[in-house]
Each structure stands twice: as structure tokens, then as C-alpha cells.
Amino acid sequence: MKPDRASGRSQAGPRPLGGPDDVLVGRGAYISWLRKLSWPALKHQAGRQLLALLAITLGVALAYAVHLLNTTALAEFGSAAASLNGRPDLVLRAKAGALTEDVYAQAAALPGVLIAAPVLEGVAQATDTKGQRFNLRVIGLDALQSGPLSPELLAQGSTSNLQRLLDPQQLSLNEAAQARLPPASQTLTLRAAAADSGQAQNLTLQIAGRNAAPGSPLVVLDIAGAQVLLGRLGQLDRIDLRLQTGLDPAQWLASAQLPAGTRAAPPPDEGARLQDLTRAYRVNLGVLSLMALFTGSFLVFAVLSLSVAQRLPQLALLGVLGMTARERASLVLGEGLLMGMLGSALGLLLGWGLASLGLQLLGADLGLAVAPGARTGLQFSTVQLPAAAFFGALGLLVSGLAAAAPALAVQRMPVAQVLKGLGSEMHPALPAWLGPLLLFAGLALALLPPLWGMPLGAYAAMLSLLLGGIACVPLLLRGAHRLLALLPGCPDPAGARAGPRPGGRGRPGAGRRAGLAKPVGGHAGDGGQLP
Amino acid sequence: MSLLHASGLAKRYGSTPVFEGVDLQLQAGELVALLGESGSGKSTLLNCLAGLDELDAGRVQLNGAEITTMSEGQRALLRRAHLGFVFQAFHVLPHLNVADNIALPLLLLQKPDPARVQEMLAAVGLDGLGARMPRQLSGGQLQRVAIARALVHRPLLVLADEPTGNLDARHAGAVLDLLLTQTREQGSACLLVTHSERAAARADRCLRLTEQGLQ
Numbered sequence: 001m002k003p004d005r006a007s008g009r010s011q012a013g014p015r016p017l018g019g020p021d022d023v024l025v026g027r028g029a030y031i032s033w034l035r036k037l038s039w040p041a042l043k044h045q046a047g048r049q050l051l052a053l054l055a056i057t058l059g060v061a062l063a064y065a066v067h068l069l070n071t072t073a074l075a076e077f078g079s080a081a082a083s084l085n086g087r088p089d090l091v092l093r094a095k096a097g098a099l100t101e102d103v104y105a106q107a108a109a110l111p112g113v114l115i116a117a118p119v120l121e122g123v124a125q126a127t128d129t130k131g132q133r134f135n136l137r138v139i140g141l142d143a144l145q146s147g148p149l150s151p152e153l154l155a156q157g158s159t160s161n162l163q164r165l166l167d168p169q170q171l172s173l174n175e176a177a178q179a180r181l182p183p184a185s186q187t188l189t190l191r192a193a194a195a196d197s198g199q200a201q202n203l204t205l206q207i208a209g210r211n212a213a214p215g216s217p218l219v220v221l222d223i224a225g226a227q228v229l230l231g232r233l234g235q236l237d238r239i240d241l242r243l244q245t246g247l248d249p250a251q252w253l254a255s256a257q258l259p260a261g262t263r264a265a266p267p268p269d270e271g272a273r274l275q276d277l278t279r280a281y282r283v284n285l286g287v288l289s290l291m292a293l294f295t296g297s298f299l300v301f302a303v304l305s306l307s308v309a310q311r312l313p314q315l316a317l318l319g320v321l322g323m324t325a326r327e328r329a330s331l332v333l334g335e336g337l338l339m340g341m342l343g344s345a346l347g348l349l350l351g352w353g354l355a356s357l358g359l360q361l362l363g364a365d366l367g368l369a370v371a372p373g374a375r376t377g378l379q380f381s382t383v384q385l386p387a388a389a390f391f392g393a394l395g396l397l398v399s400g401l402a403a404a405a406p407a408l409a410v411q412r413m414p415v416a417q418v419l420k421g422l423g424s425e426m427h428p429a430l431p432a433w434l435g436p437l438l439l440f441a442g443l444a445l446a447l448l449p450p451l452w453g454m455p456l457g458a459y460a461a462m463l464s465l466l467l468g469g470i471a472c473v474p475l476l477l478r479g480a481h482r483l484l485a486l487l488p489g490c491p492d493p494a495g496a497r498a499g500p501r502p503g504g505r506g507r508p509g510a511g512r513r514a515g516l517a518k519p520v521g522g523h524a525g526d527g528g529q530l531p
Numbered sequence: 532m533s534l535l536h537a538s539g540l541a542k543r544y545g546s547t548p549v550f551e552g553v554d555l556q557l558q559a560g561e562l563v564a565l566l567g568e569s570g571s572g573k574s575t576l577l578n579c580l581a582g583l584d585e586l587d588a589g590r591v592q593l594n595g596a597e598i599t600t601m602s603e604g605q606r607a608l609l610r611r612a613h614l615g616f617v618f619q620a621f622h623v624l625p626h627l628n629v630a631d632n633i634a635l636p637l638l639l640l641q642k643p644d645p646a647r648v649q650e651m652l653a654a655v656g657l658d659g660l661g662a663r664m665p666r667q668l669s670g671g672q673l674q675r676v677a678i679a680r681a682l683v684h685r686p687l688l689v690l691a692d693e694p695t696g697n698l699d700a701r702h703a704g705a706v707l708d709l710l711l712t713q714t715r716e717q718g719s720a721c722l723l724v725t726h727s728e729r730a731a732a733r734a735d736r737c738l739r740l741t742e743q744g745l746q
Binding site: 033036041314318321322323324325415419420 | 581583603604609618624625626
């Protein structure tokens with residue numbers, strides 16, 4: 001009996017054979033394999049891997065930035081609308097025409113009403129620094145009543161001076177209006193068409209200060225001054241009502257005896273209205289950014305497929321040495337997911353940065369001038385976490401899907417055959433009719449009418465055209481090969497490189513695949529170690 | 532009891548038989564040379580014994596465990612733990628250094644053992660070359676790496692498919708010496724596929740694969 005110096009094992013008989021489960025490895029093994037097997041190989045394709053990473057990063061960044069910009073702009077608009085309209089429980093309006101001042105007295109006397117704030121609105125013109133006339137929105141209100149409902153409309157610092165608040169000869173300007181006027185102006189001449197006479201009239205008022213109203217140029221003055229300016233003496237547009245604490249507006253409305261010829265309703269949700277108005281634009285932008293992510297996934301797919309094709313003999317060696325088919329597939333899938341994870345993380349950071357930059361450059365209202373002076377830059381809030389998680393998961397999903405096909409190919413490859421250099425089909429060939437069919441389907445889908453107000457058919461058409469274009473590439477390559485073969489003195493590029501293959505199936509495109517496989521196998525198959 | 536017991540093995544590609552009626556037994560620590568003409572199916576037989584290729588008929592038992600009834604995953608795990616491979620074309624991973632290539636079976640088993648890797652490096656005469664990359668080694672040295680890798684996890688059976696086929700006579704002799712020595716020292720059985728009568732003469736037993744089976 002010979003002692004085993006290396007292992008100390010006796011050669012008297014074969015040692016007991018452990019079951020296959022004895023060598024099963026845990027999840028930690030995959031991390032170790034990724035680090036020790038995949039990483040060194042991927043490092044040698046750093047350029048391509050970075051390109052794929054960039055595709056995921058940009059896709060996620062674009063989608064996330066668009067989402068952040070949209071939500072921020074909508075929130076700012078909603079906030080701006082709330083500032084201008086105040087925050088009453090109910091708004092009382094005339095069923096037809098304008099309200100009269102005697103209605104105001106009735107409304108203020110209604111049981112349960114805490115505040116009744118009359119409002120008159122109109123448009124006037126002023127002259128800017130260049131002598132050009134420009135429009136201003138005019139809001140006339142009773143500062144004492146409207147103060148609690150619309151504090152942004154009061155002149156800043158004026159609350160301490162009751163006289164200034166109630167003086168019909170004074171007005172306050174918002175930032176947009178002040179920017180159009182000469183600096184340090186003490187007075188402002190407003191020109192408006194009087195509703196009663198139809199004649200234009202000028203009214204010069206003292207500038208009492210600046211209000212915090214967002215949006216386009218606006219002046220706020222006492223309701224009496226506004227009535228004079230607009231030629232609407234004794235008229236009101238609306239009365240904002242604040243009910244006593246504890247009263248439910250809907251219940252109150254059901255039992256209240258409103259003045260004759262009036263109706264009351266909760267204030268319109270301007271934010272929701274803008275959401276409806278901009279839905280198509282926002283959905284379009286969102287879908288386009290997702291399309292960028294989707295297109296990026298093809299790049300990831302191409303990079304991973306090429307990477308796997310080049311490493312096929314190495315992966316086959318691992319299979320021969322005992323890595324199971326599932327483990328090989330998991331390794332490739334893990335590489336894709338790792339890229340997706342990194343790309344998503346970078347994409348979220350970049351998306352945040354892009355959105356932040358966009359907000360700084362355009363303002364929180366994206367240049368619509370509905371909320372100038374609104375905060376610029378993004379503030380982190382936990383409300384944004386679900387969206388970040390969604391777009392991050394989307395990047396991960398796209399990378400996982402892109403890695404699925406190469407992983408499946410690695411799982412199914414005959415390892416012994418591949419190790420001998422006999423190759424393996426990376427992906428099943430697509431039927432030749434699929435590409436043209438998808439292109440025609442794309443054209444047909446583009447003609448579909450919108451569904452639920454959204455061009456869903458157009459989105460499907462984009463996807464179909466994209467997939468169709470990709471599916472047509474083999475067809476176009478075959479056509480190009482045939483054309484080249486017709487040229488005198490030009491050998492068939494596919495046939496010349498591929499040559500006869502053992503077990504060749506003689507299928508169209510086999511030469512092209514072999515043509516790819518040969519240089520790949522020659523250069524990378526065994527790392528150039530083959531003699 | 533035999534370490535490897537194969538009986539009635541048959542393999543065909545379509546209607547073309549590769550081999551039929553092959554019976555083979557290997558004892559622990561035994562070194563058997565498998566000779567045969569090109570295309571006689573020696574490598575295919577080796578693949579079938581390793582569970583890399585499906586048999587059309589017959590049974591293969593490794594230390595009593597029936598390989599032929601195992602799933603692909605179970606066969607892979609069996610190879611991982613109990614088989615070592617040496618190929619004609621070396622087959623090393625180009626992005627790993629010599630030591631990491633040798634440690635590959637241990638990495639798959641998740642049983643890292645740097646001391647054992649150093650031991651194998653010394654055993655195959657590559658002491659001090661562990662940090663080198665494969666492209667920096669000669670063919671003979673690469674085959675030494677492959678031998679060290681095949682034995683580092685102390686397998687029960689080493690399958691060597693023409694390990695000297697790509698080497699000149701001088702290096703071929705040295706590599707063969709190394710394979711035989713190391714295999715014997717470790718007590719592993721070895722099935723050596725070769726064209727070389729000289730190599731076969733070094734084995735405990737020689738078998739020839741013909742159309743009539745193993746002679």
C-alpha cells in the first residue's frame with residue numbers, strides 16, 4: 001500500500017463518494033465567482049462594458065430626470081395656483097354675469113360663514129422700461145377679508161399698516177410686474193377699458209410694495225380701486241368663503257340658503273387641471289425616455305452577447321470542470337444584473353443632477369412663468385423614493401432581460417463540443433418574415449386613433465418599428481452578402497471565412513455565424529493559448 | 532470494488548455508431564492508457580465517462596454512484612468534486628494568473644486553499660510562477676498548469692485527453708512523467724487517451740478502442 005503524500009489518503013480502496021449535494025454552493029459562491037472569474041474577463045473588455053453601462057445609466061437618468069421635472073413643475077404650478085386663488089372652502093359666483101355688492105352682505109351673514117372675501121378680477125395695461133405696453137392681471141380684494149385666505153396677495157410688510165392695506169389709491173406688484181417697470185418707481189399708471197362705458201381710462205396709483213404672487217405680471221389693489229379702474233362699480237366676480245371650524249363644506253352647502261342667483265362650489269383644483277392639460281406631453285416625454293432605456297437594453301444585449309461569445313470556450317471549460325448549466329447561466333445573468341445595478345445607481349444620480357440643473361436653468365415652472373422666483377433645485381424627500389426605486393428597478397429589469405438570452409445560450413451549450421472548438425449557436429435564428437412583419441405592424445399601429453386620450457398605438461408602433469428594424473438586420477446582411485458575391489473578383493465574404501464546418505447545417509446565415517465564431521474562437525477561445 | 536465501472540457502453544451519432552459494447556473497469560490508483568485510431572471515439576468515450584455526453588446504451592458507475600441516471604446538474608457537481616481533466620489544448624483561463632488557474636476547482640468547490648495551490652505549483656515545477664499570466668508561459672508550462680489544476684482538489688479520477696499531443700518529444704516526456712507521478716502520488720486513477728505507444732507503455736494497463744469495443 002502506497003501512502004498518499006499529498007492528501008494523506010490511503011490507496012487501499014476508493015474513498016466514499018459524497019452525493020452531488022455535498023458540493024452545492026451557496027449564494028456567496030456567485031459573488032466569489034463574479035469577482036474572481038467574471039471581473040478579470042470583463043476588465044479586458046472595459047470599453048464595451050462601459051458603453052453598455054453608459055446606455056443603462058443614460059436611459060435611467062433620462063427617465064428619472066423627466067419624471068422629476070414633471071412632478072416638480074406640476075407641484076409648483078399647483079402651489080402657484082393655490083397662492084392666486086387663495087384657500088377658501090367654497091367660492092360663491094353668480095349663475096350668470098357678475099355678483100352685486102348686496103349679495104356680499106347676504107353671503108357674509110350666512111350662518112356658519114367665518115370669512116367672506118369679495119374679489120374682482122380684470123386686465124389692465126402698463127408701460128414698461130422700453131415704453132412698450134404690457135398686460136397685467138388686476139386683482140381687487142378686501143385686504144382684511146382676503147388676508148387669511150390669500151396672504152401671498154398682500155403687500156409684503158403691509159400687514160402692520162392697516163391704512164395702506166385699505167387705501168384704494170395704493171397697489172402692490174408681484175415680482176414679474178416689478179421686473180417690467182423702471183426701478184424705484186413710486187407710482188404706476190394703469191390703463192383699462194371700463195366695462196360700463198367701453199372707454200379706456202388711465203388710473204395712477206401709488207406703489208405700496210411687492211406681493212408674493214407667483215406667475216405673470218399682476219397688481220393687487222383694494223376692491224374699490226379695482227372697481228373704478230375696470231369700470232365695474234358695485235360688481236364682484238366671486239366671494240371666497242371660509243366656514244367656521246368643524247363645518248364640512250359639502251354638508252354646509254347642502255343645507256345653506258344661498259343668495260338668489262348664486263351658486264357655490266369648492267375652488268377648482270388648478271393643479272389637477274394642469275395635470276389633465278399636460279398629460280399627453282408628459283406621457284409622450286416619459287415614453288420617449290423609456291424608449292431610450294429600451295434602446296439601451298439592445299446595446300447591453302449586444303455587448304453581453306459578444307462578451308459571452310468570446311468567452312464561450314472559457315465558460316465551457318468551467319462547465320467541464322463542474323459548473324452546472326444553471327450556475328453558468330446565473331453567472332452571466334449576474335454580470336448583467338450587476339451592470340444594471342451599477343447603471344441604475346449612476347442613472348438615478350445623473351437623473352437627479354440633470355433635473356436639478358434643468359430646474360436651475362429654467363426655474364421650477366420650466367420657463368412657463370407661472371411660478372417665477374419659485375425655489376430652484378431639488379429638495380430630497382422620501383416621497384421621491386418610490387419613483388427612484390421604480391426607475392432603478394426598471395434599469396435592473398432591462399439589464400436582466402438583456403442578459404437573459406446570452407445566459408440561456410450559455411446554459412444550453414454543449415460544453416464538450418464548445419471546448420473542442422466546434423462552436424455553438426448563441427441564439428436561435430429568427431424567422432426571415434418576422435422583421436418585415438414587425439415593420440408593417442408598426443406602420444399599421446401608427447395609424448390607430450388615440451385610446452383613452454393617449455397615443456398608445458403610436459407607442460406600440462415605435463416599439464414594433466424598433467424591433468422590426470433589428471430583426472431585419474440578418475436579412476439585410478444576407479442581401480448585402482449576395483450582392484457582394486455578384487461583384488466580379490469578390491469572394492463570398494461569409495463563405496470565404498466560414499469554410500466547411502463539421503456538422504454544418506447548411507442553413508442560410510450559418511456562414512455568417514461561423515464567420516463571427518471563427519475569429520472569436522481564434523482570438524479569445526483559449527486566450528490565444530491554442531497552438 | 533472498481534473505482535470506475537462501465538459496461539455495455541454504446542454511442543452513435545445519428546445512424547453512425549461511434550463505439551459499441553465497451554466495458555471498462557479502473558481500480559483506484561490505476562493508470563490506464565486508451566489507444567485507438569483517430570476518429571475511433573476515444574475522446575467521445577472520455578466525455579461519456581465524465582458525463583459530458585449522453586450515452587445511447589450502457590451504465591457508468593463511479594465508486595458505486597450511477598452516473599448515467601444522474602441529471603446534468605448532478606453530473607456537473609460530481610465532476611467538480613471527483614474528476615480532474617487534462618486536455619491536449621491546455622485550456623486555461625487567459626485572464627487568471629497561473630495560481631488562480633490552478634485554484635479553479637477549489638474556487639468552484641468554494642474551498643480555497645492557497646497552501647495546496649503552492650504545493651501543486653511546486654509539485655509541477657512552477658514554483659515562483661504563480662503570479663504569471665498564461666500568455667507568459669510556454670506550452671509545456673501551460674500543460675503543467677493544467678495537470679496541477681486537474682489534481683489540486685484530489686480527484687478520484689483524472690481523465691487526460693492526449694495531454695502531450697501539442698508538445699514536442701522532450702516536453703511531452705516530461706509532462707507525461709509529471710502526470711503519471713502526480714496521479715500515482717495522489718492515489719487517483721487515471722485514464723489516459725493517447726496516440727503515443729511510448730506514453731502508453733508507461734501505463735499500468737493499455738486498452739485499444741476498436742469497432743469491436745475495447746481490446
